[in-house]
Amino acid sequence: MPAATIRRRWRKRYDLLGAETVIRHTSRLSLRMPEEQDLDFVTMLFARPELVAHRPDPVPDSAAESARRLARDRAHWRLHGFGRWAVETEGRLIGFGGLTVSTEFGGLNLSYHLHPDHWGNGYATELVTEALAFARDDLQARRVVGLVRPVNIASRRVLEKCGFDFEREIMLHGAPTHLLSYTMGPASPGQRG
Secondary structure: OOOOHHHHHHHHHHHHHHHHOOOOOOOOOOOOOOHHHHHHHHHHOOHHHHHHOOOOOOOOOHHHHHHHHHHHHHHHHHHHOOOOOEEEEOOOEEEEEEEEEOOOOEEEEEEEEEEEOOOOOOOOHHHHHHHHHEEEEOOOOOOOOOEEEOOOOHHHHHHOOOOOOEEEEEEOOOOOEEEEEEEEOOOOOOOOO
């Protein structure tokens, strides 16, 4: 589905609500638009070596790079009316993740970055499941892709557990990357029907 169609469908709802009220909840997570005051957390998160270990050049982000990352996420929200969420549990920010429009890969791209202290608790699976429900129910998307480095086995397992299938290997930023995709069907996200 073209990005403009996705944007038009969601923009109608977004304009009525305003960005600050676009919040989703799961059983343990609150998902909201990233805010400028999240910059300290973004800077700390992307300075973690374990978070950037799967990049082609595994160098932590500088404060300036983190500021640009947050600005890009906020600009995506302004342009499209949705984007990566700030992910909170029990009132604490633990990461970022969600959907962005990708012209390069034909539709929506799912990504997430959670603080390593919160790995292994099922939060990524919960976030991916909610993002798929949002893509299907709110954006009426037909397909979502996820990009994973071959060595990032944990992230690939999360995507596969939620119903993503390996599609092909691509080169991204000079490194092999697996492109997995989820095609919407009548079943709930995370379940095949």
